[in-house]
Amino acid sequence: MKQERMKVVRQAQIAHHIYEITLRGQIVQDMVPGQFVHVRVTDALEPLLRRPISIADVNKETSEFTMIYRAEGRGTKVLATKREGEEVDILGPIGNGFPLDKVQAGDTALLVGGGIGVPPLHELAKQLNAKGVKTIHVMGFQTADVCFYENEFLALGETHYVTVDGTHRQSGFVTDVLNKLQPEFNVFYSCGPLPMLRALEQYYPDKEGYLSFEERMGCGIGACFACVCDTTDQDDRDYVKVCSDGPVFPKGTVAL
Amino acid sequence: MNRLLIELPGLTLKNPIMPASGCFGFGQEYAQLYDLAKLGAIMIKATTEEPRRGNPTPRVAETSAGMLNAIGLQNPGLEHVMNHELKWLEQHDVPIIANVAGSETADYVAVAKRISTAPNVQALELNISCPNVKCGGIQFGTDPKTAQELTAAVKAVSQVPVYVKLSPNVTSIVDLAQAVEAGGADGITMINTLVGMRLNERTGKPVIANGTGGLSGPAVKPVAIRMVYEVYKAVNIPIIGMGGVTEAQDVIDFMSAGASAVAVGTANFVDHFVCPTIIEALPEKLDALGIHHISDIIGRSHR
Numbered sequence: 282m283k284q285e286r287m288k289v290v291r292q293a294q295i296a297h298h299i300y301e302i303t304l305r306g307q308i309v310q311d312m313v314p315g316q317f318v319h320v321r322v323t324d325a326l327e328p329l330l331r332r333p334i335s336i337a338d339v340n341k342e343t344s345e346f347t348m349i350y351r352a353e354g355r356g357t358k359v360l361a362t363k364r365e366g367e368e369v370d371i372l373g374p375i376g377n378g379f380p381l382d383k384v385q386a387g388d389t390a391l392l393v394g395g396g397i398g399v400p401p402l403h404e405l406a407k408q409l410n411a412k413g414v415k416t417i418h419v420m421g422f423q424t425a426d427v428c429f430y431e432n433e434f435l436a437l438g439e440t441h442y443v444t445v446d447g448t449h450r451q452s453g454f455v456t457d458v459l460n461k462l463q464p465e466f467n468v469f470y471s472c473g474p475l476p477m478l479r480a481l482e483q484y485y486p487d488k489e490g491y492l493s494f495e496e497r498m499g500c501g502i503g504a505c506f507a508c509v510c511d512t513t514d515q516d517d518r519d520y521v522k523v524c525s526d527g528p529v530f531p532k533g534t535v536a537l
Numbered sequence: 538m539n540r541l542l543i544e545l546p547g548l549t550l551k552n553p554i555m556p557a558s559g560c561f562g563f564g565q566e567y568a569q570l571y572d573l574a575k576l577g578a579i580m581i582k583a584t585t586e587e588p589r590r591g592n593p594t595p596r597v598a599e600t601s602a603g604m605l606n607a608i609g610l611q612n613p614g615l616e617h618v619m620n621h622e623l624k625w626l627e628q629h630d631v632p633i634i635a636n637v638a639g640s641e642t643a644d645y646v647a648v649a650k651r652i653s654t655a656p657n658v659q660a661l662e663l664n665i666s667c668p669n670v671k672c673g674g675i676q677f678g679t680d681p682k683t684a685q686e687l688t689a690a691v692k693a694v695s696q697v698p699v700y701v702k703l704s705p706n707v708t709s710i711v712d713l714a715q716a717v718e719a720g721g722a723d724g725i726t727m728i729n730t731l732v733g734m735r736l737n738e739r740t741g742k743p744v745i746a747n748g749t750g751g752l753s754g755p756a757v758k759p760v761a762i763r764m765v766y767e768v769y770k771a772v773n774i775p776i777i778g779m780g781g782v783t784e785a786q787d788v789i790d791f792m793s794a795g796a797s798a799v800a801v802g803t804a805n806f807v808d809h810f811v812c813p814t815i816i817e818a819l820p821e822k823l824d825a826l827g828i829h830h831i832s833d834i835i836g837r838s839h840r
Contacts, residue, residue, distance in 0.1 A: 326602045330604060330806060499604070502569070504561055505606075505806060506582075506591060507597040
């Protein structure tokens with residue numbers, strides 16, 4: 282983990298309130314899929330705190346990485362104004378990412394994402410494919426105009442998009458897709474809203490799975506105890522910190 | 538000669554900068570980023586006799602140039618802190634100020650008695666001002682008589698000097714400061730957070746699960762400066778000032794108002810290197826003011 286002023290390479294709006302920003306700097310060399318960075322959007326004191334944002338794409342050759350975020354709050358709206366050549370203060374990479382060693386070449390991984398939880402699964406899909414793992418992507422969104430990266434996922438494997446209101450592809454939730462599809466796979470990976478993670482855990486009680494969590498954070502490095510979650514372990518370790526112990530946990534670790 | 542050296546009861550500070558309690562854990566996380574020996578001291582996270590799990594989440598909310606928190610004194614308990622966190626800190630050449638919390642006098646006394654025997658704990662910070670726990674802390678910090686009695690009870694068992702952390706959520710902070718001085722306090726740390734609330738724009742309900750939280754960050758600095766200024770005039774024990782410190786000029790301001798040293802809280806979350814950055818910037822600040830030693834500016838507002 283390092284703090285670095287990274288250069289904006291490009292930024293574009295890719296869906297309604299959804300932005301894609303690419304930054305260049307040394308800390309890209311340390312990134313693994315599922316980790317996040319803690320972003321300071323201004324050198325001024327307002328807005329004050331950093332924003333935790335997941336890593337959607339990593340290119341170690343060019344030292345560039347990409348974040349996809351929803352610009353709805355005070356901080357992300359400021360981030361959305363950054364143009365090519367400007368600098369952004371990044372602390373990272375932070376946390377434990379998705380474990381890649383749980384699947385081998387020839388295995389199949391199921392990747393399930395929801396809304397703004399979809400981005401970290403893109404870099405994961407890239408790296409799994411690179412090691413010969415087949416990936417199946419099931420991605421859920423609220424509505425058509427907030428969908429993104431469908432072509433990027435299609436390029437990496439079998440991809441199913443679903444919207445709650447049915448305005449793009451199938452209608453319903455990711456579990457409706459899974460009901461129809463009944464995919465064969467070895468391990469699942471997921472990131473998205475809590476109800477989705479909960480539903481997935483219940484849907485695959487006997488499968489190995491890894492879930493990425495989100496919680497309001499302060500420091501982002503484990504010192505302030507803002508982002509604690511209860512665990513299912515009542516004795517030895519009854520809480521975890523999402524920032525430094527996660528954000529990815531094995532299925533069944535966090536009490537949902 | 539070290540222009541930043543400050544001597545306080547129990548503490549020889551190589552510089553007057555220390556992270557504030559609750560904003561730095563027990564140091565392990567920040568030790569991944571820089572050498573903790575650069576710091577004047579470390580105020581470690583509040584320790585209670587038994588482990589505490591803290592409040593439900595959300596525990597933090599951002600506000601204009603500030604933040605609210607209601608962590609709820611989550612900590613692994615006295616024995617764990619003695620055997621693990623403080624043990625681990627021994628490898629770093631930095632004095633530790635142990636923040637002591639509890640629900641009643643007996644808890645404070647038990648924690649103070651034991652934690653003050655740790656070899657690297659050079660002072661205690663008596664937390665009578667946490668606004669975020671229902672039972673423990675704040676009731677000791679709002680009544681002068683209770684505060685004085687608790688200070689005396691802890692002083693009687695502590696092996697090291699005792700500083701008392703004052704709450705700004707009182708009618709007269711001077712009354713509290715004088716009461717803890719009368720109770721035998723060796724110093725005062727101030728201010729803890731201001732009780733505040735932020736509402737969800739859509740539902741109109743508090744954002745923080747606890748309802749209220751403690752406000753910190755640059756937004757509170759003028760309140761803290763005013764209170765340090767008033768307390769400095771009213772007591773004869775040293776003050777460690779805090780509240781919204783983010784840069785070297787803030788340190789100059791707090792020391793001018795009467796603080797002998799300064800703690801940095803919320804800014805550690807924004808710029809994780811803020812403490813060493815401030816320490817490095819201080820000599821230049823002193824040069825600009827034509828001041829040789831930093832102790833020369835303590836209380837200059839009053840001269």
